Amino acid sequence: MLNGTAASDGIGIGRAMIIEEHSLDYTPKTITDTDAESQRFKNAVKIFCDNTTAQAEALRKSTGDKEAEILEGHIQIMRDPYMCGEIEKLISDGQCAEAALEHMCDMFITMFSAADDELTKQRASDVKDIKTSVLSILLGVNEVKISAAPKGTVIVAKELTPSMTAGINKENIVGIVTETGGKTSHSAILARALEIPAVLSVDGAAKKLSAGEQVIVDGNEGIVIASPEESQIEQYTQKRSAFLRERRELENYRGKKTLSASGEEYELFCNIGKPDDAISAMEFDGEGVGLFRTEFLFMDRNSVPTEDEQFEAYKKAVLILKGKPLIIRTLDVGGDKDLPYLGLKKEENPFMGYRAIRYCLDNRELFKTQIRAILRASAFGDIRIMFPLVTCVDELRAGKELVEKAKEELRESKINFNENIKIGVMMETSSAAVIADVLAKESDFFSIGTNDLTGYTMACDRGNSDVSYLYSALQPSVLRLIKNIIDCGIKNNIPVGMCGEAAANSMIIPLLISFGLTEFSVSAPSVLKVRKVISTWTKAEADKVAEKVMSMSTEKEIYDYLKTVI
Amino acid sequence: MVSKQLTLTNAQGFHMRPASVFATAMGKYSCDVTIKFNGNDYNAKSLLNIVAACIKCGSEIEVICDGADEKEALEEAVQLIESGLGE
Incomplete structure (x- = not known):
């Protein structure tokens, strides 16, 4: 059994096709007939452009415009008058086409890799991919034709390039295994778009698996099983049909509004931890991001990230969301x-100590840097700010004051930002929940963080097995606080969302519908499931359930009752 | 030779798509088209050169056209940049 990164859900059972990399080595030679060499180069470019156009067309049909545009960009790069002009010059100076091409491509690869912005850096891999394709044509090396793979093929490769993936026919390819790439790599995104199970970053996969060998690819768990036993095949065949049945059912909810059975509309957002996670939020049909945890930006490094670094990260996320809302939670450091x-x-x-907004208000420069970065990014989309761990209105006021100060500075430097940026509170302490009426008057929105709210309210550490039985969002006290927060939001006309695990809990969803929650923020893979659960409840039915639940005295009673209604 | 100072206003700056719109449009003219940015000259008919210049939103650039149809080229360049390069 081989382990890797689970990059695209599903189970594939098939035979391995190993994509080997051909050597693109050549011996540079001096050209005397430079006209013929130039013609050879032009022919190669033409073949490249024809092939790529065909691939782009095929890809447009299978996965849509975005993937096809990557390939069309390749054609434009190869036809670039400067690039072609310089290559022609090198050829007329006596260099062979391979060397001339490599020289120019490498120049741009170096230049793009050194750029200080992510989008430009990504262009380096495009140029690399082009170089490989055109060199293969010039050298007469056949690139493996994935498009010719027979039904039931598991592709095993070092890495999937966009031009390789273009040949994938989703009818025939049942799984993908690569040696490199993570959850947000190009291969992963493409595999998910095509709904092909994929396990990436499997060390030495191309060597450990052999061509024609039977292989099970478990894209849910990130496992690859080579030459499986009969019993394993049976077990995974069952798993596969169960998975497909559920997926088909949930797919009916893709692209739909999030509506209850009685027609009330809700917002269904995702929780993310990195800018790239916004890609999966979009893939899973999230309607925005209800919680962007910014801690990742501060982790695995030796100093606080600069304003520009943070700005680029927030901007990247909001651009991916294309106008959909992005709620950014300011630094939640301390605690664990x-x-x-x-x-x-x-x-x-x-x-109970020095964490989140308490730390930030005490380290104003660090806090203001983050706020300035968020404000600057707000010029590029619908960004909202959320303060974590607020316990009293003073903290909210101090935070807002700092936002005003940052705005003032940006105005002076004539830097664009959204003047009307919304500022909200993450409702995760019992104190905030009790004074929700006070906070609501000065907030633009609430988002309930049920994990901490439950922990603080029950005075219980969920990680401590001696007391974790107390930890439940179904405790009458926690439910009363949640209800109070939502009531106060409604009275003051501000939207109330929930970004804790409870928002995706099918037992709690009817209660939230009844209380009047307006936004659910869940992990990306839960989006369609939550949309489905919401669609099964009418407001009136949910009200009945909630009324009953709120009259009960113990968590156990509530739990047992809810089990019977879902 | 004609030239004009401009501010880039499209949100993404001169990335692949806007750069390609611009380079393709400039390719139609016979005159030389150069973008001056941060003291460097970039061939504006080359999408790769424009992308490599890493010109971000809000940057000041100068577009210089030199040759027979320089007036028309500059006019279209200004119009494209001011309209946000098709974004």
Whole structure:
């Protein structure tokens, strides 16, 4: 059994086709008939452009415009008058076409790789891909024809390039295994778009698996099984049909509005941790991002990220969302999240201590840097700011004051931002929940963080098995707080969302519908499932359930009752 | 030779698509078209050169056209950049 990164859900059972990389080595020679060499180069470019146009057309049919545009960009790069002009010049100076092409491509690869922005950096891999394709044509090396793969093929490769993936026929390819690439790599995105199970980053896969060998690809768990036993095949065949049945059912909810059975409309957002996660939020049909945790930007490094670094990250996320809302939570450090370079002291009781907005308000420069970066990114889409761990209105006011100060600075420097950026509170402490009426008057929105809210309200550490039985969002106290937060939001005309795990819990969803929650923010893979659950409830039915639940005295009663109604 | 100072206003800056729109449009003219940015000259008929210049939203650039149809070229260049390069 081989382990890798689960990059595209599903189970594939088929025979391995190993995509070997051909050597593109050549011996540079000096050309005397430069006209003939130039013609050879022109012919190669023409073949490249014809092939790529055909691939782009095929891809447009299978996965849509976006993937096809990557390939059309390749044609434009190869036809670039400067690039072609310089290559022709090198050829007329006596260089062979291969060397001339490689020289120019490498120049741009170096230039793009050195750029300080992500989008430009990505262009380097495009030029690399083009170089490989045109060199293969010049050298007469046949690129493997994935398009000719027979039914039931599992592709095994070092890496999938866009031009390779263009040949994938989703009828015939049942799985993908590569040696490189993560969840957000090009191969992963494409595999998901084609709904082909994929396991990436499998060390030495092309060597460990042999051509024609039977292979099981478990894209849910990130497992590859070579030459499986009869019993394993049977087990995975069953798993596969169950998976497909559920997927088919959920697919009916893609592209639909999130509506209850009685027609109330809700917003269904995703929780993300990195700018690239916004891609999966879109893929899974999220209607926006209800929680962007910004801690990742501060982790795995030795110093605080600069304003520009943060700005680029927020901007990237909001551009991916194409106008859909992005709620950015300001730095939630402390508690269980330590950043050594900040030099936080060890605390007796970190969850009650120096964390989140408390830390930020005490380190105003760091906080203002983040706020400035968020404000600058707000010029590029619908960004909203959310403060974590607010316990009293003073913290909200201080945070808002800092936002005003940052706005003032940006105005002075004539930097664009959204003047009317919305500022909300993450409702995750019992104190905030109790004074929701006060906070609602000064907030533009609420988002309930049920994980901490449950922990703080029950005074219970879910990680401690001696007390974790108390940890449940179905505790009457927690439900009353959630209801109060939503009531206060409604009274003050501000939207109330939920970004904790409870928002995706099918037992709790009817209660939230009844209370009047307006936005659910869940992990990307849960979007369609939650949309389906919401669609099964009418407001009146949900009200009946909620009324009953709110009259019950214990968590167990509530749990047992909800089990019977879902 | 004619030239004009401009500010790039499209959100994404001069990335693949806007650069390609611009380079393709400039390719129709026989005159030389150059973008001056941060003290460097970039061939504006080459999409790769434009992308490599990494020109971001809000940047000041100068477009210089030199040759027989320079007036028409500059006119279209200005119009394209001011309209946000088809974004």
